[in-house]
Amino acid sequence: MKSADQMYPHIPVLNREVLAYLKPIRDGKYLDATLGAGGHAEAILAASQPTGLLLGLDIDQNAVIIAEERLQKFSSRVTIFNVSYIEMQDCLRKMDWSCVDGILFDLGVSSMQVDAADRGFSFNKEGPLDMRFNDHSDFRAYDLINNWSEEEISSILWNYGEEPKARAIAKAICIARPIKTTTQLAQVVLSAYHGSHSKIHPATRTFQAVRIAVNQELTVLEEGISLGIKQLCAGGMIAVISFHSLEDRIVKEIFKRESKDCICPPEQPVCTCDHKASLKILTKKPATASDEEIRINPRSRSAKLRVAQKIG
Numbered sequence: 070m071k072s073a074d075q076m077y078p079h080i081p082v083l084n085r086e087v088l089a090y091l092k093p094i095r096d097g098k099y100l101d102a103t104l105g106a107g108g109h110a111e112a113i114l115a116a117s118q119p120t121g122l123l124l125g126l127d128i129d130q131n132a133v134i135i136a137e138e139r140l141q142k143f144s145s146r147v148t149i150f151n152v153s154y155i156e157m158q159d160c161l162r163k164m165d166w167s168c169v170d171g172i173l174f175d176l177g178v179s180s181m182q183v184d185a186a187d188r189g190f191s192f193n194k195e196g197p198l199d200m201r202f203n204d205h206s207d208f209r210a211y212d213l214i215n216n217w218s219e220e221e222i223s224s225i226l227w228n229y230g231e232e233p234k235a236r237a238i239a240k241a242i243c244i245a246r247p248i249k250t251t252t253q254l255a256q257v258v259l260s261a262y263h264g265s266h267s268k269i270h271p272a273t274r275t276f277q278a279v280r281i282a283v284n285q286e287l288t289v290l291e292e293g294i295s296l297g298i299k300q301l302c303a304g305g306m307i308a309v310i311s312f313h314s315l316e317d318r319i320v321k322e323i324f325k326r327e328s329k330d331c332i333c334p335p336e337q338p339v340c341t342c343d344h345k346a347s348l349k350i351l352t353k354k355p356a357t358a359s360d361e362e363i364r365i366n367p368r369s370r371s372a373k374l375r376v377a378q379k380i381g
């Protein structure tokens with residue numbers, strides 16, 4: 070019989086650490102905001118036997134189909150919705166849950182999404198310029214690459230990819246238009262580098278930036294984390310795994326703000342904000358993958374896990 074890892078090519082990252090912080094229990098209610106192939110969800114359900122409940126959300130219909138199959142053995146203990154996590158309040162209302170004991174956000178793309186050439190996430194695989202998590206959305210990478218101005222493209226490459234050659238790449242893109250495929254775009258980026266680049270493929274940052282822009286990932290993340298904190302029961306845990314510094318910065322800042330009693334500017338002598346701390350940060354430094362995990366799953370190399378606990 071095949072193991073879960075053989076059947077589902079996406080290996081959950083930092084799974085042991087997530088369980089150590091969430092500490093799932095039999096009476097617990099858990100929200101997996103980014104269900105993917107359901108690897109983390111499966112572990113949470115197994116650890117909260119026999120009665121722990123899990124609500125799983127994913128904006129990608131394909132992910133939901135895979136997760137449903139994987140998690141069917143838990144029958145009524147698991148409910149799955151094909152929605153963005155910014156719709157979590159609605160989902161909790163449908164479940165009649167007033168709060169949850171643990172929330173997990175495992176950000177970025179899954180291996181299944183990267184491996185599917187027709188999704189357009191990979192510069193190594195010939196495919197259409199798509200990159201949408203949600204295939205009901207009508208804005209694709211193609212539209213951004215072929216219709217946005219040179220300045221707009223340069224700005225997203227700089228802001229979302231931290232790409233030092235943002236201007237040169239944006240110019241090369243505009244000259245080469247129309248660009249229809251992933252490999253065509255990767256070639257254009259390569260041409261802007263004139264052959265001098267490090268081991269990392271120069272298209273890595275461009276693809277990250279375009280994906281973030283197509284899915285508005287950073288705005289959605291900010292909203293999602295803030296909503297997630299509100300849905301936690303007292304003592305509940307929020308755990309976020311991020312894969313690049315832009316995501317990690319957002320998580321770190323929100324956790325920091327929500328762990329303070331006052332968020333007035335430091336130069337203000339008297340507090341006027343009435344802000345009350347709602348979180349206790351449990352990871353002063355983010356947890357990262359062990360050498361052993363990186364060896365088994367190289368995708369874990371850049372993962373950072375931050376966890377906080379709801380107080381009050």
Ligand SMILES: C[S@@+](CC[C@H](N)C(=O)[O-])C[C@H]1O[C@@H](n2cnc3c(N)ncnc32)[C@H](O)[C@@H]1O
Nearest residue numbers: 081103105106107108109127128129153154175
């Ligand atoms: C890294 S994968 C999650 C893997 C999963 N934890 C597992 O163990 O298999 C990230 C998932 O988040 C999903 N996603 C991205 N943006 C989302 C959003 N706004 N709402 C819900 N899911 C989202 C993606 O479709 C993808 O399946």
